[in-house]
Amino acid sequence: MYIGTTLTNYIIETQRNLPEATGEFTGLLNDISVACKRISDLVNKGGLIGMLGSADSENVQGETQKQLDVVSNDVFIEALAHNGHIAGLVTEEMEDVYHLPKGAPRGRYLILADPLDGSSNIDVNISVGTIFSILKAPDDVEDPRTEDFLRPGTEQIAAGYCLYGPSTTMVFTTRGHGVQMFTLDKDFGEFILTRKDVQIPQETQEFAINVSNSRFWEPPVKRYIDACLAGKEGEIGKDFNMRWVASMVAEVHRILTRGGIFMYPIDEKTKAKGQRGRLRLMYEANPMSMIVEQAGGLSNTGRKRILDIQPEEIHERAPVILGSKQEVERVIQFHQEA
Numbered sequence: 001m002y003i004g005t006t007l008t009n010y011i012i013e014t015q016r017n018l019p020e021a022t023g024e025f026t027g028l029l030n031d032i033s034v035a036c037k038r039i040s041d042l043v044n045k046g047g048l049i050g051m052l053g054s055a056d057s058e059n060v061q062g063e064t065q066k067q068l069d070v071v072s073n074d075v076f077i078e079a080l081a082h083n084g085h086i087a088g089l090v091t092e093e094m095e096d097v098y099h100l101p102k103g104a105p106r107g108r109y110l111i112l113a114d115p116l117d118g119s120s121n122i123d124v125n126i127s128v129g130t131i132f133s134i135l136k137a138p139d140d141v142e143d144p145r146t147e148d149f150l151r152p153g154t155e156q157i158a159a160g161y162c163l164y165g166p167s168t169t170m171v172f173t174t175r176g177h178g179v180q181m182f183t184l185d186k187d188f189g190e191f192i193l194t195r196k197d198v199q200i201p202q203e204t205q206e207f208a209i210n211v212s213n214s215r216f217w218e219p220p221v222k223r224y225i226d227a228c229l230a231g232k233e234g235e236i237g238k239d240f241n242m243r244w245v246a247s248m249v250a251e252v253h254r255i256l257t258r259g260g261i262f263m264y265p266i267d268e269k270t271k272a273k274g275q276r277g278r279l280r281l282m283y284e285a286n287p288m289s290m291i292v293e294q295a296g297g298l299s300n301t302g303r304k305r306i307l308d309i310q311p312e313e314i315h316e317r318a319p320v321i322l323g324s325k326q327e328v329e330r331v332i333q334f335h336q337e338a
């Protein structure tokens, strides 16, 4: 596959190599890319079309939804619900499983999505994105139930995100086929392959964590960030730089591009709320973990590989520590030593 080819051609070519392929997966990825192109356009136009600011509604997480959270969710449903490629859909913005309209053709895939990630950045024109995870639907289920979605991240057959930043970039991986990056050429509306078989540098000197939570951190995380801040004189023995965009999509994209470690660990604040972390397992942690691992990085809770977690709820949360292998291994070691 050559740099410069379109997403559509890439998918068709990949499918040619999969003897059992029926074309449905190609159709599904095409539906997702259409949804992302539309969301990219809406995000880009933002204030021009009165799309900034909050909607007067809350999602199941108790968060005030942004107008673009709600609209992106609608765009996602519209693009996927009628083409016969999915059997069911779960998103951050809907409490329960979305059931296809009566009579709608059913497909063989289940989708879990964060229609707009980094919502707190929408109104201030900072990069946001869409995250998606693809599972196989159980063959014998006409209308998937919640439990049909509760599968460990290792069962994902594909995962991806679309970043709406200075340019719009679609990044995805299908199991065993590496990580590919496509950039949207808005002139003729096609995603073009701009980087293929992406690998995350094993080493890094850049960490990302919301330091305003430091008083709530567990000792291993405190020890690690103190060591990064201590630089050459510290126990890691090298200087680190820091970044925090507050859009997980942008953090992961930076790490895929130049390495780094991203951390949203469990802390006393989330524990006090009875939560297992800040980020959601099914449509944030799992898809990003598949992408990071396929690009030679690691993704862990500090105690466990994220993709091995057996989910119990569709909106459950998980601690996330991901990125360059050497640093994630170090944080895991600090947890073990603690």
Ligand SMILES: O=P(O)(O)OC[C@H]1O[C@](O)(COP(=O)(O)O)[C@@H](O)[C@@H]1O
Binding pocket: 092, 114, 116, 117, 118, 119, 120, 210, 246, 247, 248, 249
């Ligand atoms: O507000 P904080 O603590 O910096 O958290 C930022 C994190 O929250 C998120 O915005 C949560 O995602 P949503 O915007 O989809 O709810 C992540 O993208 C980001 O990493």
Ligand SMILES: [Mg+2]
Binding pocket: 114, 116, 117, 118, 248, 284
């Ligand atoms: Mg999110």
Ligand SMILES: [Mg+2]
Binding pocket: 069, 092, 114, 115, 116, 117, 118, 119
């Ligand atoms: Mg979101």
